[in-house]
Structure formats: C-alpha cells, structure tokens
Amino acid sequence: MENLLHQVFSGIATGGVYASVALALVMIYTATHHINFAQGEMAMFSTYIALTLVEAGVPYWGAFIITVAVSFVIGAIIQRVLMEPMANAPVLASVGVFIGLLLIFNSMAGWIFGFTLKPFPSPFGEGPPLLGGMFSRHELGSTAVTVIVLVTVWAFFRFTKLGLAMRGAAFNPVSSRLVGVPVARMLALGWGLAASIGAVAGIMVAPIVFLDPNMMAGILLYAFAGALLGGITNPAGAVIGGFLVGVIENLGGAYVVGSELKLSLALVIIVGVLVVKPTGLLGRAVVSRV
Amino acid sequence: MPSLLEAHGLHAWYRETKALHGIDFAVDEGGVTALLGANGAGKTTTLRAICGMIRTQGEIHFAGARIDGQATEAIVSRGIAHVPDGRGTFMELTVEENLRLGAYTRRDRAALARDFEHVFTYFPRLQERRRQQAGTLSGGEQQMLAIARALLLRPKLLLLDEPSFGLAPLIVREIFDIMGRINREDGVSIMVVEQNASLALAIADRAYLLETGRIVMSGPAKEIGRDEAVRRSYLGY
Numbered sequence: 001m002e003n004l005l006h007q008v009f010s011g012i013a014t015g016g017v018y019a020s021v022a023l024a025l026v027m028i029y030t031a032t033h034h035i036n037f038a039q040g041e042m043a044m045f046s047t048y049i050a051l052t053l054v055e056a057g058v059p060y061w062g063a064f065i066i067t068v069a070v071s072f073v074i075g076a077i078i079q080r081v082l083m084e085p086m087a088n089a090p091v092l093a094s095v096g097v098f099i100g101l102l103l104i105f106n107s108m109a110g111w112i113f114g115f116t117l118k119p120f121p122s123p124f125g126e127g128p129p130l131l132g133g134m135f136s137r138h139e140l141g142s143t144a145v146t147v148i149v150l151v152t153v154w155a156f157f158r159f160t161k162l163g164l165a166m167r168g169a170a171f172n173p174v175s176s177r178l179v180g181v182p183v184a185r186m187l188a189l190g191w192g193l194a195a196s197i198g199a200v201a202g203i204m205v206a207p208i209v210f211l212d213p214n215m216m217a218g219i220l221l222y223a224f225a226g227a228l229l230g231g232i233t234n235p236a237g238a239v240i241g242g243f244l245v246g247v248i249e250n251l252g253g254a255y256v257v258g259s260e261l262k263l264s265l266a267l268v269i270i271v272g273v274l275v276v277k278p279t280g281l282l283g284r285a286v287v288s289r290v
Numbered sequence: 291m292p293s294l295l296e297a298h299g300l301h302a303w304y305r306e307t308k309a310l311h312g313i314d315f316a317v318d319e320g321g322v323t324a325l326l327g328a329n330g331a332g333k334t335t336t337l338r339a340i341c342g343m344i345r346t347q348g349e350i351h352f353a354g355a356r357i358d359g360q361a362t363e364a365i366v367s368r369g370i371a372h373v374p375d376g377r378g379t380f381m382e383l384t385v386e387e388n389l390r391l392g393a394y395t396r397r398d399r400a401a402l403a404r405d406f407e408h409v410f411t412y413f414p415r416l417q418e419r420r421r422q423q424a425g426t427l428s429g430g431e432q433q434m435l436a437i438a439r440a441l442l443l444r445p446k447l448l449l450l451d452e453p454s455f456g457l458a459p460l461i462v463r464e465i466f467d468i469m470g471r472i473n474r475e476d477g478v479s480i481m482v483v484e485q486n487a488s489l490a491l492a493i494a495d496r497a498y499l500l501e502t503g504r505i506v507m508s509g510p511a512k513e514i515g516r517d518e519a520v521r522r523s524y525l526g527y
Contacts (some may be wrong), residue, residue: 180367
C-alpha cells in the first residue's frame with residue numbers, strides 16, 4: 001500500500017512536467033492547429049542554457065529566471081521568423097518546419113553541449129523524503145513550482161486584458177484585427193510563453209532524468225498523450241491529462257508492463273483516446289450555430 | 291455636410307483577382323450610406339478595403355487622415371468599427387469576453403463601464419447571457435453581439451456587412467431600428483452593405499449601387515429608391 005502511494009505521488013511529480021509541456025502544446029495548437037513537435041527540444045535546449053549559467057556561477061534561481069526569459073525571446077523569434085510566413089501554408093509545410101526545428105535544436109544541443117548525460121542540480125536539496133516518506137524533496141519542490149506556473153498562466157489568460165487578447169488572436173485572428181488587437185504580436189507572445197513554460201518543465205525534470213539532447217523525446221510523447229487525454233482544445237484538460245498520464249505511467253511501469261515498456265503506455269493512451277473519444281475527457285466540440 | 295470617409299479611385303484585389311475597379315464614395319459626418327448590389331458586386335470587398343484587410347490601390351481618407359495602406363489594427367484604432375459578414379463571433383469565448391475584446395483599444399475605464407451599460411440598453415438579451423459561450427447564441431443574438439462589440443470601440447464610423455443576413459424579419463426590424471438610434475442618438479456615422487435594398491434605403495441618406503466592382507449609380511437615398519431600374523432589380527416592385 002505504501003509503495004502504491006509512493007508510486008502515485010512520484011507520478012504526480014513527473015505528471016506536472018507532462019502537464020506543463022502539454023499546456024505549451026495546446027497553446028500552440030489553439031493558434032496554429034498543429035502540434036509543435038519541437039516543443040520538447042526547445043525545452044531541452046533551454047535546460048542546457050540553465051546548466052551553462054549555473055556552471056558559470058550564476059545562482060540557481062537567477063539562472064532559472066534568465067533561462068525562462070531567454071526561452072521566451074527564442075520562442076517569440078521562432079514565431080516571427082519561421083511561423084509567421086507559414087501562416088497560410090499547407091499542413092505538410094508546417095509539419096516540415098516543426099520537424100526541422102526538432103532536428104536543429106537536437107543537433108545543435110549535441111554539437112554545442114555534447115551528447116553525454118549530465119547531472120543537473122536541484123535547488124530543493126538532498127535529504128530524507130518528506131510527507132511520510134512519500135515525496136522526495138525534489139519531487140515536492142518541482143511539483144510546487146509546476147503548480148505555481150500553471151496557476152499563474154491560468155490567471156493570466158483568465159483575468160488580464162492581454163491574456164484575453166491572446167486568446168482572441170488564437171481563436172479568431174480576423175475578428176481580433178477588427179477590434180484592434182495586433183494579432184502577429186499576440187501570436188509571438190504565445191510562442192514565447194509556451195517556450196518559457198517548456199523551459200521550466202525541462203529544468204524541473206532534468207535532475208530526475210539527467211540532461212542530454214534526447215532528454216525530452218519521451219517526455220514530449222507523454223505530454224502529447226496527456227494533452228490528447230484531457231482534450232487538445234482545452235488547456236485545463238491538457239494539464240489534468242498530463243498529471244493523469246504521469247500517474248498512469250508510474251503505476252503501469254511499477255505493476256503492469258515494467259519500466260522497459262513504460263513509453264508504450266503513452267502510445268496506448270494516444271491510440272485509445274483517438275479511437276474511443278477523440279475530443280478527450282474535457283475537450284469540447286465547440287458549439288456554433290449559424 | 292463634410293465627409294467623414296472618402297474614397298477616390300479605389301481598386302482592390304483578392305490575390306490575383308481584381309474585385310473593385312476604381313470606385314469613389316463618401317460617408318457624411320453623422321450620415322448613413324447604403325451600398326447596394328447583387329451577390330459578387332463587390333460590397334463586402336469595399337468594406338474590407340476600407341479596413342485594410344485586402345490589397346488596395348487608390349486613396350481613402352478618414353477624418354482628415356489618409357488611411358489606405360495602413361494595418362487593420364491601426365485603421366480600427368482611429369475609430370472605424372467593422373461588423374463583418376458572418377458576424378465574426380469569438381465562438382469559444384463568453385459573451386462578456388467578446389464585448390471586452392471589442393473594447394480592446396480603449397483606455398478610459400470609467401467611460402467604458404458606462405458604455406457597457408449603454409449597449410445593454412440596446413441589447414438587454416446580451417446582458418442576460420453575459421456568461422454564456424458566444425457560439426451557443428442564435429444568429430440574431432450573434433448579430434446583436436457583433437454590433438455591441440463594434441460599439442464598445444466607440445467608433446466614429448460603423449461599417450455593417452449584411453446585418454439582415456439569415457435573420458427572421460422581426461429581428462431584422464429590431465436591428466435596423468437600433469442602427470437608426472445608434473446613428474441619431476450616439477452620432478455614429480454608418481456605412482451599411484445590404485442585399486435587402488428597401489431596408490437599407492429606409493435608414494440611409496446616401497446610396498451607391500455597385501455592379502461587378504463598379505459604381506453604376508449614386509445619389510441621395512430617396513432618389514435611388516425612386517429610380518425605375520433600381521426598383522425593378524433590387525426592390526422588387
């Protein structure tokens with residue numbers, strides 16, 4: 001029983017990472033109707049930036065904030081330079097750009113930082129597990145950071161004028177321009193924000209899985225499964241789906257398929273959702289009357 | 291009466307296809323201009339050209355400034371609100387969020403709160419449905435929402451693209467009554483595109499008749515309404 005609970009909590013901790021990446025995927029999907037396959041590699045690259053800063057002697061949280069800011073700029077630049085001209089391009093062209101970005105970030109990280117696994121520091125310290133031995137310090141700390149990020153992002157979109165304008169620009173760019181919203185700028189902000197969220201996820205998961213250029217490959221798959229499970233059109237659903245996939249993955253790995261085959265669970269979830277309930281648990285087929 | 295909006299030699303294209311062939315028109319300060327014509331004549335195109343949504347050539351002057359070639363957001367911020375064909379509803383957002391987006395360019399909070407109250411006096415149904423997803427509104431309600439959203443911009447000029455399209459006659463009447471009040475009571479100039487010519491001519495003071503991208507007739511709305519050819523082709527009596 002204790003072991004089961006431990007697996008659940010540990011699943012929630014990694015689930016937080018999936019939830020963050022799933023949210024980033026949904027944000028881009030809402031605006032472009034495509035999955036940004038490079039989202040994970042962008043996060044991985046950000047994590048290398050953080051490690052470089054920490055190794056250069058920058059205090060951990062300073063490096064954290066700088067990395068999040070730099071990632072934001074990189075995301076916004078990608079939107080302005082690569083995605084903006086692709087706005088009316090056919091689906092395959094967009095997919096090609098995403099795959100290209102994935103390969104570029106992956107190879108660039110290997111070329112600049114090397115292909116070896118690198119340990120990544122945790123700001124939450126070593127020491128005995130907390131909460132009755134259920135959570136390691138890093139799991140607890142990273143879950144807290146993830147939850148803070150997710151709640152902040154939710155509040156930003158829900159309560160601020162800028163957040164509303166960004167949602168409007170993603171849903172309906174033509175009408176947004178007609179009410180005076182600078183749509184191109186909003187989409188660039190969206191990409192920046194998604195890249196920042198991904199960076200936090202990368203930094204939080206790196207101490208657990210170690211950092212290498214392929215660190216996010218599996219995580220992107222889990223996150224995609226989470227986004228689909230919760231509903232690719234619903235940010236809150238994607239977040240819940242991310243946490244669920246974390247728990248399912250951990251329990252399945254511990255009791256059902258073994259840790260070697262864990263990743264296949266993500267594929268089972270993806271196929272299962274698409275076959276049984278394509279809108280996901282909370283996704284809505286948007287009602288529109290004419 | 292001075293013109294609020296004036297276009298001279300306006301051409302417009304959809305990609306390679308030319309849709310307007312050098313037209314001239316004007317909207318008076320405080321006036322209502324009707325743009326009539328059959329399907330495909332270029333009515334919607336004209337409104338899109340004013341808002342910089344398509345490629346144009348020629349001059350457009352609004353409130354003393356040249357606006358052709360500017361970005362849509364910049365043109366809108368000068369005080370031109372556009373109720374597009376298809377109503378342009380933000381389906382996924384609530385009614386209230388749709389309205390708040392309409393006020394995106396506004397910085398004057400106190401006046402904005404009064405304007406919200408004001409548009410709700412025109413459209414009380416929208417107030418009842420503030421929290422509802424806009425995509426679930428009926429066609430008439432979405433048309434009201436589109437006009438309310440446009441009004442919250444506090445425009446000098448309101449462009450309306452087929453406000454009667456697909457609506458029951460009673461609702462059309464209500465919407466045209468409110469358009470008249472917006473023009474008289476709020477002092478908003480209007481340019482309305484309509485297939486239903488008699489409706490549009492009833493509230494307009496000036497009218498233009500478009501045929502395949504050219505203006506074939508223009509003048510005071512009363513005279514256009516009396517014209518034999520217009521009556522036969524567009525008014526049906």
